[in-house]
Amino acid sequence: MNRSLTPEHLATLVGQFPRKPAYRGLRQALQELIGDGRIPLGTRLPSERAVSQTLAVSRNTVTRAYVDLVAAGFATARQGAGTYAAVPQDRQRAHQHALRSHAGAQASEGSIDLNCASTAALPGTAPAYERALERLPCYLGGDGHRPTGLPALRALIAQRYTQRGLATDPEQIMVTSGALAATAVVARALSRPGDRAMIESPVYPNVIEALRLGGARLVASPMGDALGDAGWDLDGIEATLRQTRPHLAYLIPDFQNPTGFLMSDAQRARYAAALQATRTVPLVDESLQAIALTDAPIPLPFAAHAPDAITVGSVSKLLWSGLRVGWIRAPQALMDRLIKARLQLDLGTALFDQLVVTELLDDSEVLAARREQLRQRRDALAGAIRERLPDWRFRLPAGGMTLWLQLPEGSATQLTANLETAGVHVPPGPMFSVEGGADQWLRIPYVRPEAELIEAVGRIAEVWARTPARPTARHEGARAVIL
Ligand SMILES: Cc1ncc(COP(=O)(O)O)c(C=O)c1O
CATH class of the missing domain: 1.10.10.10 (Winged helix-like DNA-binding domain superfamily/Winged helix DNA-binding domain)
Structure with missing residues (x-):
C-alpha cells in the first residue's frame, strides 16, 4: 500500500x-x-x-x-x-530498524563493531557446553519436541522470578529462541490487524519491526529527558494511553535500551495503574534486567504490579547471544494462545542450548564476572569520552550495556556515516526512534574490551574534529504520529 x-x-x-x-x-x-x-x-x-x-x-x-x-x-x-x-544511499541505514553486527563477511581488518550490545562469552561457557553434552544422551531417545521448553529450565526460570518477589509456576514459562523471538510471539498472539501498540521511543530498534510485523499500528511514547533523572515521562504516557487506548504497551523498565534508565517501584506502580485503566496489556522486556552495575536495591518485577503483564527475558546479555535462549512469562490463562502463536513460527528452542543454559544460569561466579567486566568497560568508555569528547553529554547508567550520547551539534547520521570510513561502526539515534528524529544522539555499547573502546573513542574524536561545525538539524514542525 x-x-x-x-x-x-x-x-x-x-x-x-x-x-x-x-x-x-x-x-x-x-x-x-x-x-x-x-x-x-x-x-x-x-x-x-x-x-x-x-x-x-x-x-x-x-x-x-x-x-x-x-x-x-x-x-x-x-x-x-x-x-x-x-x-540517499549513505543515510539509508538510519531508517532500517534492524541492528546487526558487522562480524563475518563485512568485517574489515582493524574495524571496531559497536552496532550491537553483545559481548563475547565468558570463560566458563565452553565447560558448560561440555557438561551439557554429557547430559544430552538421556534426551536423544525422545522426539525432541518441547514447544514450551525443557522442564528443568522452565523450573529454573520460574524459581528466579519467585526469588525476585513474583511467585511463578513453571507452567507460566515458555522458553523461546531469544527475547526478540519471544516479543514476536506475543505480538502475533495478541495483535489483531489495526490494533495499536504503544512503544517507548527511543527503543531497541529490532523490536519496532517485530511489533509492526505482528500487525500492530505503533504509537510512540517518548521517554523523558535522557539527561535527567526521571527516565519515563509518566504524564505523557498516561495521556497517550487515554488518547490512543492501545491494546499492548511495550516497555523496558530495567536498564532501558538505549537510555539505560531503571524504573523505580513507585513509577512501576503508577505506570501499571494507568495501563490497567485503559485495559492495555503490558509487554515487559527484561532482557537487560540482570545487568545491574551498582549494589542499589533492585525494584520488584513490573509484573508484580501488573498481574496481566507478559514478560520476556533472555540470556543473551548476561551469558552469550550465541546461545539464542530467552523466555516468556505470562498469566496461565494466556499460555495456550501463546503456544499456538509460537507453533506458527518455530516448534521449539534447541534442547542442547537449553541444557547449556541450565548449567550457567545460576552460576554465581559467571554472573559476578559479567557484571564486573561490564562495570569496568562502562567506566573506561565514559572516561575516554569525558577526556576526548568533553562537550558530548550523557548520563552514566546504573546498569545495562549502553551509553546514550548527545552531540553538541550536527547530525549523528552524518557522523556515523563518516565513522564507517574510520572503521568504527556505531548506530545513529534515528535507528532507535520509532517516528524518526533523535539525530543528535547516538548509542555506544560498552561491550568490547577497554583498550578497544578507548581506541574507538580516539577514532571518533578524530573524525569529530574533522567534521565541519554546522547547525543542528532542528526544525520547528509538529511531530508526526504514526498510528
Ligand atoms: C531490549 C532488548 N530486547 C531484546 C533484545 C534481543 O535479545 P535476544 O538476543 O534474546 O533475542 C535485545 C538485544 O539487544 C534488547 O536490548
Whole structure:
C-alpha cells in the first residue's frame, strides 16, 4: 500500500520555514523531515499545485524545492506518478530498524563493531557446553519436541522470578529462541490487524519491526529527558494511553535500551495503574534486567504490579547471544494462545542450548564476572569520552550495556556515516526512534574490551574534529504520529 501525505499534514509538519528564498527553506524543511523519518520513506508527497495553495507560496517555489530535494537524494520523481520520499544511499541505514553486527563477511581488518550490545562469552561457557553434552544422551531417545521448553529450565526460570518477589509456576514459562523471538510471539498472539501498540521511543530498534510485523499500528511514547533523572515521562504516557487506548504497551523498565534508565517501584506502580485503566496489556522486556552495575536495591518485577503483564527475558546479555535462549512469562490463562502463536513460527528452542543454559544460569561466579567486566568497560568508555569528547553529554547508567550520547551539534547520521570510513561502526539515534528524529544522539555499547573502546573513542574524536561545525538539524514542525 502506498502511503501519501495530505497538503495540510505537510503544512503542519513543515511549520514555519525560512522564506529567503522560500524554495530553499521548503526544501530544507522537507529534507529534515524525511531524514529524521518523520515523513516515512516511500510516502507520496502532495502535488506541487496543492502544496503551493496550502502554503501560500508560488507554484515555482514548490517545483524548485521538489527538484532540489530529488537532486539531494531525498525524493524520487516518478514520471506522471508524483514525488516520493527517499533517502540517499549513505543515510539509508538510519531508517532500517534492524541492528546487526558487522562480524563475518563485512568485517574489515582493524574495524571496531559497536552496532550491537553483545559481548563475547565468558570463560566458563565452553565447560558448560561440555557438561551439557554429557547430559544430552538421556534426551536423544525422545522426539525432541518441547514447544514450551525443557522442564528443568522452565523450573529454573520460574524459581528466579519467585526469588525476585513474583511467585511463578513453571507452567507460566515458555522458553523461546531469544527475547526478540519471544516479543514476536506475543505480538502475533495478541495483535489483531489495526490494533495499536504503544512503544517507548527511543527503543531497541529490532523490536519496532517485530511489533509492526505482528500487525500492530505503533504509537510512540517518548521517554523523558535522557539527561535527567526521571527516565519515563509518566504524564505523557498516561495521556497517550487515554488518547490512543492501545491494546499492548511495550516497555523496558530495567536498564532501558538505549537510555539505560531503571524504573523505580513507585513509577512501576503508577505506570501499571494507568495501563490497567485503559485495559492495555503490558509487554515487559527484561532482557537487560540482570545487568545491574551498582549494589542499589533492585525494584520488584513490573509484573508484580501488573498481574496481566507478559514478560520476556533472555540470556543473551548476561551469558552469550550465541546461545539464542530467552523466555516468556505470562498469566496461565494466556499460555495456550501463546503456544499456538509460537507453533506458527518455530516448534521449539534447541534442547542442547537449553541444557547449556541450565548449567550457567545460576552460576554465581559467571554472573559476578559479567557484571564486573561490564562495570569496568562502562567506566573506561565514559572516561575516554569525558577526556576526548568533553562537550558530548550523557548520563552514566546504573546498569545495562549502553551509553546514550548527545552531540553538541550536527547530525549523528552524518557522523556515523563518516565513522564507517574510520572503521568504527556505531548506530545513529534515528535507528532507535520509532517516528524518526533523535539525530543528535547516538548509542555506544560498552561491550568490547577497554583498550578497544578507548581506541574507538580516539577514532571518533578524530573524525569529530574533522567534521565541519554546522547547525543542528532542528526544525520547528509538529511531530508526526504514526498510528
Ligand atoms: C531490549 C532488548 N530486547 C531484546 C533484545 C534481543 O535479545 P535476544 O538476543 O534474546 O533475542 C535485545 C538485544 O539487544 C534488547 O536490548
